[in-house]
Amino acid sequence: MDSQYLWRLAIKICGALVLFFLIAPILAIIPLSFNSSSILSYPLEGFSTEWYAKLFVDDRWWNAIRNSLIVAAATVAIATPLGTFAAVGLSKVTFRGKPLVVAALMSPMIVPTIITAVGIYFMFSKLGLANSLTGLVLAHVALAVPFVVITVSASVAQLDPVLLRAASSLGAGAVTSFRVVTLPLILPGVISGAIFAFTTSFDEVVVAVLLTGPEQRTLPRELLSGTRENLDPSVMAIATLLVLFSTALLLVFNAIQNRSRKLRD
Amino acid sequence: MILPVVIYLFAVFFVPIGGMLGLAVRDDELAEVMPLTVTEIAKWDGAGLPGPTAFEAVARDLTTAANARTAGTPARRLSYDDPALRGVISTTARGLKGEFAEGTDWTTRLPELDPAWGQPAVWTAIDRAAGPYSDFFVLAALDLRRDAAGSLHFAPDESRLYLDVLARTLKIAASVTAICLILALPAAYLLKSVSTGTQGLLMIVLLLPLWTSLLVRSAAWMVILQKNGIINNVLLKIGIIDAPLELVFNRTGVLIALSHILLPYAVLPVLGAMRNVSATQTLAASSLGAGPVRTFFSVYLPQIVPGISAAGLLVFILALGYYITPLLLGGPGDQLLPFYIAFNTTQTVNWGLAAALGSILLLATLLLYGVYVKLVGADRIGLG
Numbered sequence: 001m002d003s004q005y006l007w008r009l010a011i012k013i014c015g016a017l018v019l020f021f022l023i024a025p026i027l028a029i030i031p032l033s034f035n036s037s038s039i040l041s042y043p044l045e046g047f048s049t050e051w052y053a054k055l056f057v058d059d060r061w062w063n064a065i066r067n068s069l070i071v072a073a074a075t076v077a078i079a080t081p082l083g084t085f086a087a088v089g090l091s092k093v094t095f096r097g098k099p100l101v102v103a104a105l106m107s108p109m110i111v112p113t114i115i116t117a118v119g120i121y122f123m124f125s126k127l128g129l130a131n132s133l134t135g136l137v138l139a140h141v142a143l144a145v146p147f148v149v150i151t152v153s154a155s156v157a158q159l160d161p162v163l164l165r166a167a168s169s170l171g172a173g174a175v176t177s178f179r180v181v182t183l184p185l186i187l188p189g190v191i192s193g194a195i196f197a198f199t200t201s202f203d204e205v206v207v208a209v210l211l212t213g214p215e216q217r218t219l220p221r222e223l224l225s226g227t228r229e230n231l232d233p234s235v236m237a238i239a240t241l242l243v244l245f246s247t248a249l250l251l252v253f254n255a256i257q258n259r260s261r262k263l264r265d
Numbered sequence: 266m267i268l269p270v271v272i273y274l275f276a277v278f279f280v281p282i283g284g285m286l287g288l289a290v291r292d293d294e295l296a297e298v299m300p301l302t303v304t305e306i307a308k309w310d311g312a313g314l315p316g317p318t319a320f321e322a323v324a325r326d327l328t329t330a331a332n333a334r335t336a337g338t339p340a341r342r343l344s345y346d347d348p349a350l351r352g353v354i355s356t357t358a359r360g361l362k363g364e365f366a367e368g369t370d371w372t373t374r375l376p377e378l379d380p381a382w383g384q385p386a387v388w389t390a391i392d393r394a395a396g397p398y399s400d401f402f403v404l405a406a407l408d409l410r411r412d413a414a415g416s417l418h419f420a421p422d423e424s425r426l427y428l429d430v431l432a433r434t435l436k437i438a439a440s441v442t443a444i445c446l447i448l449a450l451p452a453a454y455l456l457k458s459v460s461t462g463t464q465g466l467l468m469i470v471l472l473l474p475l476w477t478s479l480l481v482r483s484a485a486w487m488v489i490l491q492k493n494g495i496i497n498n499v500l501l502k503i504g505i506i507d508a509p510l511e512l513v514f515n516r517t518g519v520l521i522a523l524s525h526i527l528l529p530y531a532v533l534p535v536l537g538a539m540r541n542v543s544a545t546q547t548l549a550a551s552s553l554g555a556g557p558v559r560t561f562f563s564v565y566l567p568q569i570v571p572g573i574s575a576a577g578l579l580v581f582i583l584a585l586g587y588y589i590t591p592l593l594l595g596g597p598g599d600q601l602l603p604f605y606i607a608f609n610t611t612q613t614v615n616w617g618l619a620a621a622l623g624s625i626l627l628l629a630t631l632l633l634y635g636v637y638v639k640l641v642g643a644d645r646i647g648l649g
Contacts, residue, residue, distance in 0.1 A: 007557035015455025025485040089266025112586025114603035119281030142278040239481040246476040
């Protein structure tokens with residue numbers, strides 16, 4: 001065993017520890033939600049599903065889940081077509097200042113959410129859109145659109161321009177060729193973008209803090225109160241369900257990406 | 266086809282942010298309720314006390330305000346300047362009893378209602394708040410204020426806050442960036458060197474935190490780091506410590522949780538850079554007799570520097586904007602700039618100051634974003 005090998009092994013072990021640091025906190029809360037004791041610590045005292053049972057009868061959580069799903073679904077419905085059209089459009093044109101337009105389109109991802117939230121709050125308070133789900137959806141669309149543009153752009157970049165030329169030489173207009181050729185080929189990207197838009201809205205809390213009243217509380221907003229005021233195992237139970245849900249979304253997202261990669265190769 | 270999204274973001278993103286920037290320099294609250302006073306104060310040269318017409322204008326304005334129940338607005342606006350002035354306005358408005366007596370000598374009557382009217386301080390405050398635009402809020406966000414003569418001074422020590430907050434925000438963001446970069450190097454190296462199948466699995470480990478709700482991650486750290494949490498229990502059991510460590514509701518908690526949250530953003534660019542390094546070069550270096558450390562520093566590291574700087578910049582930019590995580594895991598002295606923006610928006614309802622603080626944060630972010638775009642290109646900002 002030479003020193004080169006040992007050196008590499010040491011780095012890999014450090015790398016493995018870092019990945020453990022990434023995943024461990026998320027996994028650590030899952031057993032706590034099944035603990036029969038209300039103390040959030042190990043060792044566990046016994047197995048119990050009472051915290052989940054508590055969730056199911058609590059209207060507060062149901063309300064929050066319902067609001068979150070409505071807002072996320074509406075966000076997806078608006079952000080996906082907006083972002084898809086923008087991505088397809090951007091691939092077709094080159095003009096001076098295009099990098100600037102792209103940078104501007106991406107900026108909602110970079111500008112701190114608190115700034116977007118405060119700006120929208122000042123404006124929506126005047127328009128009477130504060131404390132409404134509509135206002136929240138409008139804000140979430142702005143935050144989600146860049147993610148759709150990015151994912152769809154990646155798909156569009158793989159598109160073979162010969163196919164579009166073939167379509168138009170066969171007499172297809174712009175609309176037909178988009179519907180029949182472009183859209184089916186970039187669909188994996190569109191679905192990935194929609195998933196991104198969904199999680200962006202579903203996890204968003206800063207805008208929700210400013211823009212929602214007690215009636216419109218979303219799941220992250222309710223979770224924030226739960227964490228600050230009464231951190232108990234039912235919060236861990238909700239957190240566990242959310243971890244499972246995001247794992248499922250990530251796996252679906254991964255599967256779509258892998259499949260379209262295989263189709264290309 | 267690009268137009269709809271441009272219009273949308275213009276209306277729901279750029280206009281609101283522009284509005285916020287506007288609020289930072291707009292200062293018309295006082296003028297709305299005390300229009301006569303504002304007109305009269307403009308004629309004052311700032312020396313001594315203003316003329317009798319200004320006193321009369323105050324009396325007229327506050328009489329109207331008391332009747333319309335709007336005296337709270339000038340009281341609040343002047344209290345940003347000096348908290349004691351809130352009382353001066355409300356006492357005077359109450360004392361006028363809603364009736365404007367013609368022919369009163371207001372230069373003696375107003376100081377009777379509140380002696381502050383006999384001093385220049387209240388008048389300079391009114392002058393500063395006369396609007397319609399002023400640098401008052403932007404200066405306040407930097408702990409500066411203007412005196413009657415117009416020169417800048419630091420606010421008295423006890424009311425200084427925001428320069429500290431700004432320094433603290435930059436310091437925490439820099440620490441988090443350093444921690445993330447140190448942790449990202451071995452993690453990216455591991456991801457690069459394993460087989461494709463294992464890599465798929467490890468990528469899920471890397472990306473799952475990004476997909477998990479921010480609140481779940483923050484709550485998890487609260488549970489893990491608390492006094493009778495997992496870390497303290499384990500350390501106590503194996504006897505490394507005798508008493509539980511304070512790991513949460515302080516700087517330690519904020520640094521640990523923020524580094525955990527931002528680490529994937531650091532790993533991805535570094536991984537991308539490592540994939541582009543050809544293995545033959547490091548092989549060549551070691552066959553020429555360079556040891557592992559020398560190979561790393563003179564052959565490997567220079568090639569991944571662009572990836573490292575992109576990662577560092579991205580983590581730093583993102584760290585500046587965190588609100589919820591420090592709120593949950595930090596103490597009162599560990600809150601970043603976003604906390605004070607939210608606090609002034611909803612708690613003190615000092616929108617001008619909130620907007621000024623927001624503008625400072627926005628400016629810092631955009632400057633760094635510009636550097637980042639130059640470095641990696643806007644189309645490559647993604648989650649890998």
